[in-house]
Structures are given as structure tokens and as C-alpha cells.
Amino acid sequence: MKIAFVGKGGSGKTTLSSLFVRHLASSGSPVVAVDADINQHLGAALGLDETDAAGLPAMGERLSLIKDYLRGSNPRIESVETMIKTTPPGEGSRLLRVRENNPVYDALARPVELDGGAVRLMVTGPFTEADLGVACYHSKTGAVELCLNHLVDGRSEYVVVDMTAGSDSFASGLFTRFDITFLVAEPTRKGVSVYRQYKEYARDFGVILKVVGNKVQGQDDIDFLRAEVGDDLLVTVGHSDWVRAMEKGRPPRFEFLEEANRRSLRALHTAADATYELRDWERYTHQMVHFHLKNARSWGNTKTGADLAAQIDPGFVLGEGLVATA
Numbered sequence: 423m424k425i426a427f428v429g430k431g432g433s434g435k436t437t438l439s440s441l442f443v444r445h446l447a448s449s450g451s452p453v454v455a456v457d458a459d460i461n462q463h464l465g466a467a468l469g470l471d472e473t474d475a476a477g478l479p480a481m482g483e484r485l486s487l488i489k490d491y492l493r494g495s496n497p498r499i500e501s502v503e504t505m506i507k508t509t510p511p512g513e514g515s516r517l518l519r520v521r522e523n524n525p526v527y528d529a530l531a532r533p534v535e536l537d538g539g540a541v542r543l544m545v546t547g548p549f550t551e552a553d554l555g556v557a558c559y560h561s562k563t564g565a566v567e568l569c570l571n572h573l574v575d576g577r578s579e580y581v582v583v584d585m586t587a588g589s590d591s592f593a594s595g596l597f598t599r600f601d602i603t604f605l606v607a608e609p610t611r612k613g614v615s616v617y618r619q620y621k622e623y624a625r626d627f628g629v630i631l632k633v634v635g636n637k638v639q640g641q642d643d644i645d646f647l648r649a650e651v652g653d654d655l656l657v658t659v660g661h662s663d664w665v666r667a668m669e670k671g672r673p674p675r676f677e678f679l680e681e682a683n684r685r686s687l688r689a690l691h692t693a694a695d696a697t698y699e700l701r702d703w704e705r706y707t708h709q710m711v712h713f714h715l716k717n718a719r720s721w722g723n724t725k726t727g728a729d730l731a732a733q734i735d736p737g738f739v740l741g742e743g744l745v746a747t748a
Contacts, residue, residue, distance in 0.1 A: 425694050426585050427604050430587055433613060447537075453541040456543075458584060462547070478532055481562070482565050495514040505733075507567045508594070508714035509733055510738075511738065570599040574742055602631075607633050608636055609644075609646045614647070617633060617650070657689045715730075
């Protein structure tokens with residue numbers, strides 16, 4: 423299951439995504455966690471010290487490796503240089519799976535030991551001074567989109583992506599790559615403004631969007647969120663002494679997280695699992711083709727000097743039944 427956490431800056435989405443990753447790990451589920459935020463804090467939220475978190479290999483800096491592996495023997499892709507973030511897989515492409523070992527994971531995924539087990543952590547890499555004036559952050563998150571376009575995940579397998587704040591993910595097709603999107607919102611007008619944007623932009627793409635109310639202090643906050651987002655409000659989360667200790671670098675064992683917050687995490691888990699039966703691989707493939715053609719016409723053809731529409735394999739549909747290409 424592919425799961426995104428979004429929300430405005432400061433809403434607590436990184437904290438909540440890290441708690442959800444810990445919850446999944448404690449249930450014994452295989453998890454790949456991806457930090458796709460411009461501010462790279464997921465590693466620290468999962469317990470890494472600053473040095474280890476800063477030393478994680480950046481997906482954005484190893485894009486050529488990712489492209490070379492995923493390209494495989496696909497005859498429709500002339501070269502690695504003609505692959506862009508939206509390039510879809512086809513016959514001969516290599517696909518990623520959550521449980522496997524592969525050169526992409528070997529180079530870019532690092533195991534993080536948690537109370538309940540280990541997860542794989544991948545990071546896009548931070549926006550640096552060298553990027554100023556010559557690059558945009560979407561050039562880094564493009565590595566995430568390309569990987570998700572080639573990912574085949576099954577029931578009870580999880581990829582959790584901590585997205586960049588606000589509605590920046592709409593600069594590409596990345597927002598359509600998830601089974602469910604959890605939008606973290608504080609009970610304030612600013613807190614729900616990103617929800618309105620997301621709801622509006624995503625409504626024509628079948629995006630399943632659920633709101634997690636964070637920093638909720640009482641019934642008045644719950645009533646406010648319910649009035650603003652209606653039935654999209656899934657759960658609310660209040661103050662947590664466990665989280666405060668975690669933010670100080672001294673987290674207790676995860677089993678000591680407050681029961682009310684554990685119930686909220688179980689509700690997120692249940693909501694994510696429920697989307698499995700709603701999966702439509704044909705629509706998923708159609709959407710990646712849609713955004714690939716859009717990007718090809720807008721900038722891709724000019725940048726690569728190739729007709730990127732020719733990369734589309736008309737008979738190919740991504741799905742769990744596909745056999746991996748060596």
C-alpha cells in the first residue's frame with residue numbers, strides 16, 4: 423500500500439508519518455519509508471542522530487542509477503538520458519517490490535531499527551545552496567515519482583512517503599501515486615486551507631483523501647474540523663508526552679505511546695488497508711501516461727531531444743501479476 427502524508431508546514435505531518443511507520447513496523451509489516459520533504463526530518467523522527475540522518479544517500483543525487491536499473495531492456499527507452507520523472511514502465515522495464523533486494527535499495531535505502539523491527543528509509547536529499555537559482559525541488563522528488571511508477575506493492579506491504587509541505591506535489595503527477603493520502607491539519611483556518619487546495623486539485627483523479635486532525639485540545643477543536651472538512655475527518659490526535667520525549671531524543675519504547683494515539687494509528691492502518699480492494703491498476707497506469715504526455719509536451723521533448731510519447735507501451739498495465747525482469 424502506498425501512503426502519503428501531506429499538510430502545511432508545521433502541521434506535524436513528519437511526526438505523524440514517523441509514528442505511523444513505527445506502528446506498521448511494530449505489527450511486523452514490511453515498510454519502505456521515504457522522506458520527500460524539502461526539509462529532511464523523517465530520519466531524525468525515526469530516531470537517527472543528526473550525523474547519521476545527514477549522511478543518508480540522496481535519491482536526487484543518484485538519479486542516473488535509478489534510471490539505469492528501472493530502464494532494464496525496455497526497447498522503447500532509447501537511453502537513460504531520455505528518461506524523465508514521469509517515464510512509465512513497459513515490456514522489459516525492471517520493477518521494484520517492497521520486500522526484495524535490488525541495486526536501488528542497496529545504494530539508497532538504509533535499515534532503521536525500531537522497537538518493533540526494521541524499516542527501509544530512503545530520502546530525496548535536502549535542497550542545498552548549490553541548487554539555488556539552478557534547480558527546483560521537484561527535480562529531487564522526481565526520483566520518488568519514477569520509483570513509484572515502477573513499484574508493484576501488494577497487500578500488507580507499505581510505502582509511506584512524507585511529502586513536501588503545502589500543495590507543491592501538484593507540480594507533477596506524484597499526488598496520484600498513492601492508495602490513500604493522509605492530510606494532517608491543525609484546527610485553525612490556516613490549518614484547513616491546504617485541505618481545500620488538495621481537495622480541489624485532486625477531485626478529478628480519484629485521490630482518496632482523509633484528514634488527520636493534529637494538536638487537538640478538546641471538543642471545540644473537533645467540532646471546528648468536522649465543520650470544515652466533513653466526513654473526510656478520519657481521526658484526531660492530541661498532546662503526547664511520548665512525542666515530546668521523542669523530540670528531545672529520548673523516546674520511550676513505542677509500546678508506551680498513549681492508548682488514544684495508538685487507537686488513532688490503528689484507524690489509519692485500517693483505512694489504508696481498506697483501499698486495497700479499491701485498487702484499479704488500469705487507472706493507475708493511465709494516470710502515469712497522462713502526466714508523462716503532459717510533461718513531454720511541456721518540457722521533456724525539448725530537454726531530451728526525443729519524442730517521449732514513444733516511450734509509452736500501449737499494451738502494458740502495471741499490476742501485481744507481473745513477473746520481475748532480471
